[in-house]
Amino acid sequence: MDVRNEVAAVTGGQMGEIHGAEITVRGLILGAVITVAFMAANIYMGLKTGMTFSSSIPAALLSMGALRLAGGGILENNIVQTQASAAGTLCNVILVLPGLVLIGTWHGFPFWETSLICLVGGWLGVGFSIPLRRALVSGSNLPYPEGIAAAEVLRAGHTEEGRGGLAVLLTAAAGSGLVAFLTSGLRLLADGVLTAFAVRGAAFSLGSGFSLALIGVGYLVGIGACLALLTGVVIAWGILVPLLTAFGPSVGGTPGDAAQAVWAGQVRLVGAGIIAVGGFWTVGALARPILMSIVTAASAAGRPIRDLPRQERDLPIRWVAVGALLLTLPLAALFARFSLSAGLSVPATAGVTAACVLFCLLFGAAMAAVCGYLAGLLGSSTSPISGIGILAAMVGASVVPSLIGISADPDLQRFALATVLLAASVVVTASSIANDNLQDLKTGQIVGATPWRQQAVLLLGVAVGSVVIVPLLSLLYNAYGFVGAMPRPGMDPREALAVPQASLVTQIALGIVHATLPWPMLLLGVLLGVLAVGLEVVLKRRGFGFPALTVGIGMYLPLSVEVTIGLGGLLGFVCERYLRRRDSEALDPSRRRGILIASGLLVGESFVGVGLAAIDAFTGRTGSLSLAWLVGEPGAAWLGLAVFGLGLGAFAAALTRPRAHAN
Numbered sequence: 001m002d003v004r005n006e007v008a009a010v011t012g013g014q015m016g017e018i019h020g021a022e023i024t025v026r027g028l029i030l031g032a033v034i035t036v037a038f039m040a041a042n043i044y045m046g047l048k049t050g051m052t053f054s055s056s057i058p059a060a061l062l063s064m065g066a067l068r069l070a071g072g073g074i075l076e077n078n079i080v081q082t083q084a085s086a087a088g089t090l091c092n093v094i095l096v097l098p099g100l101v102l103i104g105t106w107h108g109f110p111f112w113e114t115s116l117i118c119l120v121g122g123w124l125g126v127g128f129s130i131p132l133r134r135a136l137v138s139g140s141n142l143p144y145p146e147g148i149a150a151a152e153v154l155r156a157g158h159t160e161e162g163r164g165g166l167a168v169l170l171t172a173a174a175g176s177g178l179v180a181f182l183t184s185g186l187r188l189l190a191d192g193v194l195t196a197f198a199v200r201g202a203a204f205s206l207g208s209g210f211s212l213a214l215i216g217v218g219y220l221v222g223i224g225a226c227l228a229l230l231t232g233v234v235i236a237w238g239i240l241v242p243l244l245t246a247f248g249p250s251v252g253g254t255p256g257d258a259a260q261a262v263w264a265g266q267v268r269l270v271g272a273g274i275i276a277v278g279g280f281w282t283v284g285a286l287a288r289p290i291l292m293s294i295v296t297a298a299s300a301a302g303r304p305i306r307d308l309p310r311q312e313r314d315l316p317i318r319w320v321a322v323g324a325l326l327l328t329l330p331l332a333a334l335f336a337r338f339s340l341s342a343g344l345s346v347p348a349t350a351g352v353t354a355a356c357v358l359f360c361l362l363f364g365a366a367m368a369a370v371c372g373y374l375a376g377l378l379g380s381s382t383s384p385i386s387g388i389g390i391l392a393a394m395v396g397a398s399v400v401p402s403l404i405g406i407s408a409d410p411d412l413q414r415f416a417l418a419t420v421l422l423a424a425s426v427v428v429t430a431s432s433i434a435n436d437n438l439q440d441l442k443t444g445q446i447v448g449a450t451p452w453r454q455q456a457v458l459l460l461g462v463a464v465g466s467v468v469i470v471p472l473l474s475l476l477y478n479a480y481g482f483v484g485a486m487p488r489p490g491m492d493p494r495e496a497l498a499v500p501q502a503s504l505v506t507q508i509a510l511g512i513v514h515a516t517l518p519w520p521m522l523l524l525g526v527l528l529g530v531l532a533v534g535l536e537v538v539l540k541r542r543g544f545g546f547p548a549l550t551v552g553i554g555m556y557l558p559l560s561v562e563v564t565i566g567l568g569g570l571l572g573f574v575c576e577r578y579l580r581r582r583d584s585e586a587l588d589p590s591r592r593r594g595i596l597i598a599s600g601l602l603v604g605e606s607f608v609g610v611g612l613a614a615i616d617a618f619t620g621r622t623g624s625l626s627l628a629w630l631v632g633e634p635g636a637a638w639l640g641l642a643v644f645g646l647g648l649g650a651f652a653a654a655l656t657r658p659r660a661h662a663n
């Protein structure tokens with residue numbers, strides 16, 4: 001179906017005919033509250049698993065429920081979800097920024113520096129996306145699956161169906177939150193099972209997590225990406241780890257310890273090589289359409305605004321250009337202050353500052369365009385933001401050392417690495433916000449919103465998020481710590497947050513700066529990445545999605561995380577095949593219900609995680625509510641498996657409900 005016909009179907013053919021208040025005081029307050037709530041959930045999930053979730057659809061549901069009694073219209077609801085969606089995207093800064101803590105440059109998250117990175121990067125992302133709106137949204141046939149889904153949720157808020165949708169999401173959130181409390185709070189349920197064994201010196205690890213939130217992630221990602229993820233799992237844990245433990249230098253310890261050490265030190269770099277190839281392939285494949293989009297948008301921007309209908313009015317392009325130039329001033333001040341504090345001379349400081357600012361603008365704009373295009377093609381949840389962070393770090397780590405001549409000076413090496421991570425954080429933030437903004441603008445186009453109002457409230461959402469993100473990061477870091485960087489002695493390292501994405505980005509940049517990167521592993525990843533890209537191209541021609549980037553992701557996320565996400569994707573695929581044979585007309589209601597349930601699973605577990613972090617931070621110890629002694633380790637494992645199985649069964653039953661009961 002042509003996307004314009006699909007839009008008309010979603011809106012009931014009323015595009016451009018909807019009027020009513022858009023920006024209201026109550027809407028801005030509600031948007032700020034939802035922003036804070038979903039930001040807390042996303043930061044916790046991102047630091048724990050390296051993955052965040054799109055908050056547009058859940059935010060649309062919450063605003064729908066809150067404004068329903070007050071008589072709020074669909075345009076006001078759309079503004080609230082636009083503002084709140086910044087939570088799901090600004091949090092992507094955690095894919096890189098915690099690296100500054102991991103290398104010891106920061107011992108926590110300083111307020112002004114962290115907020116400034118998020119604010120400047122986020123506002124640049126909004127600015128980068130505005131010239132692309134006409135070409136990639138209103139003048140494009142890109143499907144924007146998540147943007148259309150959010151519009152459908154908003155429209156449902158003005159029917160009786162909206163109440164049912166909100167109830168489904170909140171019920172799933174309550175169930176997921178209860179399981180998370182029993183698991184991470186009271187410790188009565190195990191959070192997963194993992195076993196390891198050796199065969200003639202080759203170490204193998206098998207296991208899965210019991211997280212219902214990760215099942216929701218797998219469902220939202222879909223079967224194609226999950227199969228690519230599981231392909232990475234097989235390559236990493238079924239082939240490379242056994243081979244390297246059998247024929248490589250002995251690392252000692254149990255089979256589980258050996259497998260973990262080889263994966264962390266070598267196999268993850270193979271995944272990084274695959275991600276690098278997949279990222280460059282994406283940029284190259286999209287270079288021509290992105291350039292044409294920018295040229296088209298720039299020519300359209302020269303028309304007088306009074307000649308444009310309300311639904312085609314952006315923030316004035318001249319304001320956007322001036323604003324982007326003004327944002328370079330605080331960005332330059334950040335890098336200059338950072339350089340001077342490291343003892344660089346004034347000329348060296350000027351060179352590093354100019355190079356970093358130019359890098360953030362040029363590379364950030366290119367990556368923002370790529371991510372914006374991918375948001376239209378695949379949706380913001382599956383855009384390769386992690387790959388953007390890795391590419392930014394690799395390019396920066398290859399350039400910055402030559403500017404300051406670090407030689408073997410350890411202090412200058414640490415400074416160079418920290419500078420690279422700062423610049424990559426800005427690029428990732430800008431790319432993420434541009435990704436989200438174009439998707440929100442698609443939702444707005446469907447419901448008849450005014451683009452400049454959406455762009456303005458997204459600027460406000462970024463501002464709110466940039467202030468809130470620092471205490472949330474500090475809370476979680478002080479409560480749990482990061483793997484390899486604990487805030488105080490005596491903390492349980494098993495409870496530390498994995499920060500897998502930031503750890504990998506830091507490891508790669510560190511290896512380039514120190515010239516110690518195990519290049520054979522990275523080059524092997526490049527070779528496998530070329531093969532994965534070739535497979536992606538072949539399968540795409542046959543209508544099947546198999547993103548090469550996701551194969552790399554499957555090699556560096558923890559095993560328990562990857563397997564659980566894969567189970568979620570497989571569950572959705574099997575249920576859809578079953579329903580297609582039994583009652584194909586129930587497929588669309590099943591998908592809508594599945595999105596609501598999956599979003600609820602994510603929200604419930606994440607909220608409980610943040611709450612438990614606050615309790616642990618207040619008491620000064622990890623696991624302060626633990627009652628694990630009541631059931632013991634074997635009992636917790638069996639109970640956890642039983643509850644996890646019940647959760648999967650309930651999800652499957654909801655997805656396969658026949659059409660007569662679909663609503």
